[in-house]
Amino acid sequence: MTKIVGTLGPKSRAVDTISSCLKAGMSVARFDFSWGDAEYHQETLENLKLAIKSTKKLCAVMLDTVGPELQVVNKSEASISLEANGTVVLTPDQGQEASSELLPINFSGLAKALKPGATIFVGQYLFTGSETTSVWLEVSEVKGDDVVCVIKNSATLAGSLFTLHCSQIHIDLPTLSDEDKEAREFLSKLGDLSQTQIFAKIENVEGLNHFDEILQVADGIILSRGNLGIDLPPEKVFLFQKSALHKCNMAGKPAVVTRVVDSMTDNLRPTRAEATDVANAVLDGSDAILLGAETLRGLYPVETISIVGKICAEAEKVFNQDLYFKRTVKYVGEPMTHLESIASSAVRAAIKVKASVIICFTSSGRAARLIAKYRPTMPVLSVVIPRLKTNQLRWSFTGAFEARQSLIVRGLFPMLADPRHPAESTSATNESVLKVALDHGKASGVIKSHDRVVVCQKVGDSSVVKIIELDD
Structure with missing residues (x-):
């Protein structure tokens, strides 16, 4: 899950x-x-x-x-050995070669942010706790833009880029780098x-x-x-x-x-x-x-x-679902919103009747995520029903996106149903979609004959939670 x-x-x-x-x-x-x-x-x-x-x-x-990210720049990519109790200087002058005595860094404001006694860590892929590939430094003095440090453990830095981390210090760098902002602008140009x-x-x-x-x-x-x-x-x-x-x-x-x-x-x-x-x-x-x-x-x-x-x-x-459920209901409090109450009821019903799966019909994925919030002990099959949209020039589907996004939610397993016209939402089409969902559950081994299944769906303006007993 x-x-x-x-x-x-x-x-x-x-x-x-x-x-x-x-x-x-x-x-x-x-x-x-x-x-x-x-x-x-x-x-x-x-x-x-x-x-x-x-x-x-x-x-x-x-x-x-x-x-x-603060980084040490090692242009030659040669390994750098640092010996405990020695000293090393961090400098913003990136024209210099990295060596055991000098580490050029990509940020000129470091000296301003640090005082003697501050802790700095340097290593590749940051620090696993096995400290032979990362080094712990203590600032001894600040000279202009340079920071002089005492080396606390012997280590060898290998590779072209090492990450530098200053413990509990505010570093005055923007959260989004220029590359990040370009990505965001580029995304918005691509459409919504x-x-x-x-x-x-x-x-x-x-x-x-x-x-x-x-x-x-x-x-x-x-x-x-x-x-x-x-x-x-x-x-x-x-x-x-x-x-x-x-x-x-x-x-x-x-x-x-x-x-x-x-x-x-x-x-x-x-x-x-x-x-x-x-x-x-x-x-x-x-x-x-x-x-x-x-x-x-x-x-x-x-x-x-x-x-x-x-x-x-x-x-x-061994996850204590019962305690978790009670805690969540208490936290949400009363009166519950319509969706929250449907979601918690669906989970409660599924646990009481020992259902093997909860099937939820959704177009945005929100209802299914709310059901998963109550951490049912059984998987939640979220049947995302793609909607056909048109801007008068072409038709497009929405749905695949929402289905994929729920792949990071615990216990939520999305599947895409057949797309349908916005006008269609008859009980007949709902039944056929349900059959597809049940077949999918059987094929993946979560549903067997004689199982109980809880289904959560919208019918018109109201939401319905129903319990189905499967025959052979």
Whole structure:
């Protein structure tokens, strides 16, 4: 039921690898724009489309923008060794060569933001906690635009770009880089992309302090625990995770947790701690688990997806749905809105009659997401009914978009029904769509004969929740 987001990159962008990832359980593909150019990602996207066609599995696309990343620029790409207790200077002069004594950076305002004693981390793909590939620096003095640091641990930096992170310091860089803004302008030129959902990535103390306001305007939240683990003392991360996930759950907005099985980048098995961490993220209420380096450059992308899926499934068996349901109903309070009351009733009925699936007819996907908000123990089949629209010049469908977007919501499984004319919504067409949904459920093994199924649909102006008992 918990969704898996896989980041596509060098080790996972071939069509057959993407196909295997889809079969293993990836339902959202993430494109990380903090490296690689647009052409590179476009090629990967074309490969994803081919893989979707061949596996017949829907997959959503997540574009992760560059954002305000401080980076060390290493033009020669030679490895840089740093020795504990030595000193290294960070300089905004990018004409200089990177070396063990000097690291050029892409931001001239760093010296202004820092005072002696401040903590800086530098590493590739940020910091996993295995500190041989990332280094911890302490600022000893600020000289003009340069920052002189004491090296706290020996490490070797390899590659062309290292990310730099200053703990608990406000860096005066715009959240959207010029590339990001170009992307947004380009999107709006392509037509109406108001349907595109925007997820906020919380990665520092500032994000935590403004969490409630961010949650109100975002369509979903990504907890970037790699960065948070540096900005927060390690003992605080779990507390924030629990409270943030709870808030997302109550708002009915998808919550995604990152950095779960870092050790699987190079190994076939996760550590015990990592396996427990994945299970706890599910028990805490997360909608999806996001894999970064593990699938992007890891040696075992398909196995990682498969193992994370197995751990999620085990945790879901012991998820305390009863307590969660009561808490959510109490939080929503009374009087409930029409949709909220239908959604909670559908889930309650399904649990009482031990239904094997809830089928929800929806055009925007909103009703299905509300049902999923109450975390039923059975899958929610959201039957998205595409609508034909015309602007007098040509006809277009809406629906595929909404179906894909729900692929990041826990327990929600979209399928597209036959498109229909806006005027059509007779009970006969509803019955035929229901039959298609039931057949789909049988084919995928979630519905068997003699099962009970809860159906939620709109008939005219009213919403109906009904329980169907299936014969042979």
